[in-house]
Amino acid sequence: MKTHVRALVIGGGAVGTSIAYHLAKAGWETMLIERDELTSGSTWHAAGLLPYFNMSYASSHIHDYSIKFYKTLEEETGLNPGFSVVGNLRMAQSRERMDEYMLYATTAETVGIPYEWLTPAQIKERYPLVRTEDLEGAIFHPTDGYINPADVTMAMAKGARQHGAVIERKWQADAYHWAGDHWEVTLTKMAEKGGNLIATDEQVIVHADHVVTATGNHAQRTARLLGIKTPAVPVEHQYIVTEPDPALVEWRKTNGEHPVLRDVDARWYVREERGGWILGPYEDGAPARFRYSVPDSFRADLFPLNLERIEQEYMDFIHRIPSTEEVGLKDDFNGPICYTPDGNPLLGPAPGLQNMWLAEGFSFGITAAGGAGHYLAQLMTEGEAEIDMGSLDPKRYGDWMTSEYAVQKNEETYPFLLKVHWPDEERPAARPLRTAPCYDRMKDHGAQFGQVNGWERPNYFAPLGFDDMASNSFRRGGWWQYARDEAEAIRNGVGLIDATAFAKHRISGPGATAFLDWFTTNRLPKVGRINLTYALSTAGTTRTEYTIVRQGENDYYLVSAGGLHAYDEDYLYKAIWEKEDEFGRINEEDVTTKWGVFAIAGPKSRDVLADLIRDPEPERALSNKRFPWLSARDIELGMVPVKAIRVAYTGELGWELHHPIEMQNHLFDRLMEAGEKHGLKLVGARAQNWLRQEKSYRAFGTELGRDATPLEAGLDRFVDLTKNFHGKAAMEATGLRSKCITLHIAGPNDADPWGREALYRNGERVGRCTSGGYSVAAAKSIAMGYVTPDHATPGTELEVKMFDRLWPAIVTEDSPYDPGNKRIRVDS
Known part of the structure; x- marks a missing residue:
């Protein structure tokens, strides 16, 4: 066995062998090590389906x-992976389900995935064994199908060996130690005894620059063992194999193999298996x-099969x-398959650890294995993948996450796999969990909450009982x-937003200024002033996007996206650890749960605050002279000391009110009282x-990510090319592959884009949407x-492609609403 390698992969399933390859x-x-035999985990009992269908842009690429x-x-290795390219017919029983397919389809077009639409009559003509009178239609992927999980794993393992990788079986990783510049991984030899796998006394330490756990x-x-948390927990998945179906056997005499069928409204899939069917319910x-x-x-x-649990699906x-x-039952399987709360794998750098990479939580492991290995290898060897991997990053769940949370959410995710994936859905399990003090007050006002990084955040306000x-x-x-009324209120009056979930x-310290100058663009x-800035990838x-408030010569308050708290924090802290010797001591403190945040915005926002501010000249305290745009001041509102920042994500006059979180309810009540007469x-x-x-403000996770530079995003004004900063040379070398735009759309009168749609000009696909909605200013x-x-x-x-139609759209100037920012800068 080798004891020094550049990369050590732990786990010999489909995902691990792909990464090694x-x-x-x-x-x-x-080198790859496996504690048992290759494929002995979930790979061996997987049904081997390869469905294209996925609502995630990154996962669609994978x-x-x-x-x-x-x-x-097969051409490369000589081993047939058992790929049956039979196609995949995904049926719909409702109009809403067809709407889901059409949203997926336009996303698929941005990736170049082929598909066809079939009517019930066309389904019946092609596949007469299928009952179609209660169907609305189907989407058909002609180029996918199913594969033999063991065969494809062995083919990738052989390919890995051909490229020089070493694969060792019957070794278990029992300890990980970071030695300052590499990992020391203690491996224990495993042996079979009485049908069980037991640890022996034989151990070896492998030195690896990088480690991947799969x-x-x-x-x-x-x-x-790594001292971290993960929400990856297995859930039972059972499927049954039938005896041969005489009707299917007869059909096959004059036809090719039947495609994979998915009746997602009934929550099952089937595929052929030696004249019979494999039925997999969710x-x-x-x-x-x-x-x-x-x-x-x-x-x-x-595990034992539980037929009563799947009786309806059967x-x-x-x-x-x-x-x-x-047709009788021939065989059954009920095995563990790992899930995560959102159904996406955990793929990328481990939190808080150098050169440790995770590839865990693959509920569609066979489908994703090849692409996961490809893009993770890019990330490791080139510093970044060609697609934005942020939505799959393991750090999208922070330290607040517990095993009980993971269990509840994963048990919820499993049946949701084939339920309708509404773009605006909010799943209820394990909620509420993280709540700001004003949660109950906002709930009493009709708040309909969404969950962001575990935080409950109002999506909109509706009448009680909605x-x-x-x-x-x-x-x-x-x-x-209700969302339209709220948007109009901010444009014409004043609105209050709970932004407590912001990461802060x-x-x-002495090195803070030099570090941040290098770290940001x-x-x-x-x-006393603020700016908007960006940290770049290699x-x-x-x-990462930051709002930076400079509180002192070497004292900075950083605000970033609440949904990416651990993701941003890990990147920030690792950069500090790397550069502290160069720049001097840097103190970092996570103050997210110390400060609550309200954003108040609209033409009347100054009037509301003037009624509350404790100042010798309250009528002038919020004027442009004393409190200009893009500045920060410590003020008092009622009995609450507030770190007020004059900035508004809505494009109107406004402030962010950062306050001691334990005083939030007092501040909320005073704001509501003062705001009543102002509407x-x-x-x-x-x-x-x-x-x-409407202001063309880019959002992280949509317009902003690791697949576009700030210059491609049109953020030139936030990039100071006169200084040196991390990633500058790579950014300049990349050039402009694409550009961020804002569009007004003459679309259907009952729908708006969701931000996943393909963009065309004269029949040629020229781009994709990243965000969508409704403009109250442009109607x-x-x-x-x-x-x-x-x-x-x-x-x-x-x-723009919406509901399988092309709708006219026109590129607007940047910030189509108030491009000169006059409303933001308006004086008292």
């Missing part, structure tokens, strides 16, 4: 790569297993394929009118999202997105 192909000296990559393996069902044990009540660790006695084992299967009614779940839609749901950090503000793309309205995140698009749909530079000029006519 791609790292070795990139030229890294790689699945697309996998499907194309698997088709090349430990599947053992993710909780791995996390404990039922309610599937329990999580191994919430702390996998028992030593559990190897390639299964009856629906018979309904859809009537010929199966008399059913948020019932208002979900791919078009303008029941919430839309204090950076101070913009010039640092003067004391590839020069946008990694103050509580406002949620959906209206705020529309308003920021039409609005969107932001990226196009090739030659299509970014204001006035350019484009088309």
Whole structure:
């Protein structure tokens, strides 16, 4: 066994072998270790389906790569991975489900994924075994299908060896130690005894520059060994294999293999298996297993089948394929498959650890394995992947997450896999959990909450008793009118927004100024002033957005996106650790839960605050002279000391009011009292999202991410090219591959874009939307997105794909609402 390698991969399932293959192909000296046999985890009992369908842009790229990559393996390795390219027919029983497919389809077009639409009559003509009278239609992917999980894993393992990787079986990772510049991983030799796998006394320490964990069902044990937390917990997935279906056998005499069928409204899939069918349901009540660790006695084992739990799905299967009614059951499987609370894998750098990479929580491990290995290898060997991997980053869950939270959310996620994925849905399990003090007050005012990084945040406000779940839609749901009223209130009067979920950090010390000057793109503000700035990835793309308040010569208050708290914090802290010797001592403090935040905005916001401010000259205290735009002051509102920042994400006169969180309810009550005579309205995140698009304010996770530079995002004014900063050379070398634009859309009168749609000009796809909504100022749909530079000029006519139609759109000037910022700067 090698004891010194550049990359050590832990775990020999499909994901681990793919990572080893791609790292070795990139030229890294790689070794993979597996505690048992290759494929002995969830890989061996996976059904092997390769569905393209995924509502995530990043995951769509990963699945697309996998499907194309698997088709090349036999030529490269000589091993047939068992890929049956039979296509995938995804059926719909309702109009709403077809709306979901159409939103997915326009996202698929941005990736280049092929698909076809089929009517019920066309389904019946092609596939007469399927009952279609209660269907609305289907989407068909002709280029995917299913694969043999063991065969594709062995093919990737052989390919990894051909590229120089070493694979060692029967070794378990039992300890990880960071030695300052590399990892020392203690491996224990495993042996079989009485059918069990036991640890022997033989151990070896492997020195590795980088370590990747792809430990599947053992993710909780791995996390404990690393001293981190993970929400990856397995859930039972059962499927049954039928005896041969005579009708299917007869059909096959004159036809090719039947495509994979998914009746997602009935929550099951089926595929052929030796003349019969494999039926895989996604039922309610599937329990999580191994919430702390996998028992030593559990190897390639299964759980007892629970037919009562899947009785409804089984009856629906018979309904859809009537010929199966008399077909007997041949075999059954019920095994653990790892999940995460949002269904996406944990793929990327581990929190708080150098050169440690996670590839855990793959509920679609076979589908994602190829692409996960490809893009993770890019991230490791090149410093960044060609797609933004932020939505899959392991740090999207912070230290507040517990095993109980993971269990509840994963048990919820499992049946949701085939439920309608509403773009505006908010799933209820494990909520509320993280709440600001004003939560109950806002709830009493009709707040309909969303969850952001565990925080409850109002999405909009509706009359008491309003059913948020019932208002979900791919078009303008029941919430839309309330969000419109809130947006109009800020444009014409005054609104109050709870922004407590913002991530907040204090950076101070002798080295703080030099560090932040190197770490961020913009010039640092003067004391008492603020600026908007960006931290870049090593590839020069946008990694984090910060509002920086300079409180003293070497004292800074940083505000960033609440949904990316741990993601941003980890990047910031790792940069500090790297540079402290160079710049001097730097103190970092996470003050997120110390400060609550209200954002007050609108033409009357100054009037509301003037009634509360404790100042010798209250009528002048908030004037441009004493409190100019992009400045910060310590003020008193009622009995509350407030760090007030004159900035507004809505594009109106406004302030962020950062206050001691224990005083939040007092401040809320005083603001509501003072605002009553001015018509103050509580406002949620959906209206705020529309308003920021009217100002062309880029949002992190949509317009801003690791696949575009700040210059491509049109943020030149926040990039000081006269100074040296991290990622500058890479940013300049990248050039302008695309440009961020804002669009007004003459779309359907009952729907707005969601920010996932493809953009066209003269029949050619030229870009994609990243955000979408409604503009109350223009009284039409609005969107932001990226196009090739030659299509970014204001006035350019484009088309946006919505509901399988192309709708006219026009590129606007940046900030179509108040481009001169007169309303933000208005004086008293």
